[in-house]
Amino acid sequence: MAxxxxxxxxxxxxxDECEKIAGKLDQGENFSGLAKKFSTCPSAKKGGDLGxxxxxAMVPAxxxxxxxxxxxxxxxLGPIKTKFGFHLIQVLYKD
Structure with missing residues (x-):
């Protein structure tokens, strides 16, 4: 297990906003670009990259x-609801 x-x-x-962005991903738009444009997290500046x-280490959901x-x-993945709002998540790798 990772x-x-x-x-x-x-x-x-x-x-609703999360689902609209998911639709853009489904149409082939770039995850990083959408994160920079729409995400309210400080990680938006880095295309949503959490490292x-x-x-x-993260909230349970x-x-x-x-x-x-x-x-x-x-x-x-998503929409995933947490106390911060709704997330779309791109898992880059697990180890």
Whole structure:
């Protein structure tokens, strides 16, 4: 089981906004570009890049999604609701 992951995310306030951005991803738009444009997280400046983090370092719903089996094989995960808002998550790798 993976204990380390690297991921990027897009954080927005509403599920509706999150789903609209997911639609743009489904149409082939760039995750990093959409993060820079829409994400409310300070990581937006880096295209949503959160870098590497250990299992348990993120809030539970985010952590559960990232470390789920096969999460790294999906184009993106979400919408995932946390106390911060709604996330779209791109798992870059797990180790």
């Amino acid at each position: 204990k380390l992951a690297c991921a990027s995310h897009i954080l927005v306030k509403t599920k 590497e983090f250990r299992k348990g 985010f952590d559960k999604a990232v470390f789920a089996n096969g999460s790294e094989d999906k184009k993106y």
